[in-house]
Amino acid sequence: MSVEATVIEMAKRAKQAARKVAAATTDQKNRVLSSIADKIEARAEAIQAENRKDIERAKEMGLTPAMIDRLTISDATIASMAGGLRDVVALPDPVGEVTSSEERPSGIKVSRVRIPLGVIGMIYESRPNVTIDAAGLCLKAGNAIILRGGSEAFHSNMVLAACIADALEENDLPKEVVQLIPMRDRDAVNVLLKQEAYLDVMIPRGGEGLIRFVTENSLIPVLKHYKGVCHVYVDSEADLEKAKAICMNSKVQRPGVCNAMETMLVHKDVAAEYLPLVGQAFKEAGVTLKGCPETRKHIAWAEEAVEADWPAEYLDLTLAVKVVDSVDDALDHIAAYNSGHTEAIVTKNEATARRFVQEADSSAVMVNASTRFNDGGELGLGAEIGISTSKLHAFGPMGLEELTSRKFVVYGNGQVRQ
């Protein structure tokens, strides 16, 4: 079969399988998840053997050590995939939840009931554990899923997908509930993005290039996360010790992730006191600062910030710093450069905090807390499949609820429309 015919056939089968998994009981879905976890542990050696094929090929192709690290399935990765699945077993099943219910003047009883989205397409890069994490969440929410992993993780993904397929069949669900596209061919993605008759949503996870490609070519709605240009604003009425701890944590604890701070905004009234204090801490942590002229008056070693620094997502130990005149000035800067991800304010003034919360237009707004809390686990979603930076359907971390939709259910007794 051609690539096109193969992908279309997979999409059709996914839609058929979606009916079965939508009707599966919570218990049945949980048994599948537990069984995948058991198989991953039982087959760890075989999984790591396949993973080594990918690693060898990656080395031949000259991938960076960081990329090879992300590709590697260590013993800890095995434990983390299995543990993640068992965590999902413990989460409540969102399907069937009645979110509202009322009797209308016509006498019909109207309720809104949570349902699976249907068929989810997932396109992702390098980390093979995404195969397991994504499949587990989608399946618990009653969805079928078509996975397209990075070509560099091909063998790893295939052997993980086999664990899932076996677990599905042993628990009386069709193996087409979770399908991995079994070819490296780039054309497969182009074909998949046109199957709007069978797929309900596409979730790309990876670099900006991948996400842009999916957005531009997909006829299927896309849930996307471009980047995290997160700001912390230190207000004139901030507790400066707390501000320092929050800014350090937001920047330094894990600089390579999307909820790390990229720009720090400091009110002019506290700049002279706060900047030398926090500057010293950043210096000790090895952070490169890119400062506005006012910043450099207080931190002499800071480099000069240029326009390109304000929209930059460094994902690294680099931070842009700007002194602002007021909370309005901070909000204007954020409106101009933010990416819809996370903003934080440090202040003791409740009115200022309220304004910031209302006007900072991002998926999560923190008052006196680190930007690093914008995370499905920390915010109480249990687990996340990604973080959406656009407002349609989901804004922020996407957990099980975000992998569902709702339908109207109407019970009548012969009612007709007048």
Place this chain on the structure above:
Amino acid sequence: MSVEATVIEMAKRAKQAARKVAAATTDQKNRVLSSIADKIEARAEAIQAENRKDIERAKEMGLTPAMIDRLTISDATIASMAGGLRDVVALPDPVGEVTSSEERPSGIKVSRVRIPLGVIGMIYESRPNVTIDAAGLCLKAGNAIILRGGSEAFHSNMVLAACIADALEENDLPKEVVQLIPMRDRDAVNVLLKQEAYLDVMIPRGGEGLIRFVTENSLIPVLKHYKGVCHVYVDSEADLEKAKAICMNSKVQRPGVCNAMETMLVHKDVAAEYLPLVGQAFKEAGVTLKGCPETRKHIAWAEEAVEADWPAEYLDLTLAVKVVDSVDDALDHIAAYNSGHTEAIVTKNEATARRFVQEADSSAVMVNASTRFNDGGELGLGAEIGISTSKLHAFGPMGLEELTSRKFVVYGNGQVRQ
């Protein structure tokens, strides 16, 4: 300015205006809505004079009487636009609603708060009242909106947009909260669909061609409604008198709308009794039937159904009829041909009803009630801006809540991530 520069400038201004209207109080938004209603009534003569220009042009261009009817702003249209706005005033403001709230183990307090979507783009055809209805709902939900009406309603839309602009400015909101693209040029749509930096969602309303064009060309997420191929399944345990009333209402009351029935499925055990009964009623109502061979045994005058009848949206007094062996058979037919809009079952058996409700994969599933109840007003949303037949963000009628998103708001006391 070129078309491109004009549209991009409008999009930028809409994004700036969105910050203002997002922060507006409920009272301020309601005053704008009331003021638009007052102006429409006060300026009725001028509005109808502009509308006559469109009608004359439409006649010259040879538009059908039905199209000219939809284009016409009668006294009743004036009253209905003003009344619709006052209904929206009475609806609760969704913005600011706290939909959940909890303290996490880390000590941060996490809530989810309803926020406007931001900037909505709306592309629609012929009916100028959509200009008012859409603007009213979007504005109440705190959004800015860019309207692109049909070129045939150009003068009507311009004069209605002027009422809105005046009402905004009189109530201290920028007139860029609601903008109408002031040119007929088709290129304007192409430019608008690429402004993902400024717009949050596109809502096309019109024929399948328009919606497909928007879906294929938009970089902005699209909320869409393709068509309504709605089914009523008359079960072996149906009350046949109720079935007849429901099927008649679903087909005949307003055959040109998307929630009208297009295919009737009848269980074989009741076909001999039910089909002659309902067939006679359809005959008297002037309905053309397209029946499967089994149907035509019981309704001799029914025409022969061909494959093209099963996915057809007739929007007319024509109905496809098929005899099925079981509820499974009915669900299989629905899975193959439905459009995600509305399905209904008539049965006295609760278990059968439950199965149908769970498995019929549409935005609204009716038990013993007409398909015509899939409507924002009837289902309790107050008013609707359209009906979504895809599951992302909204599935079914879209009211005020569907014109919003939610963000996470976190209050801490200096917490950092461990």
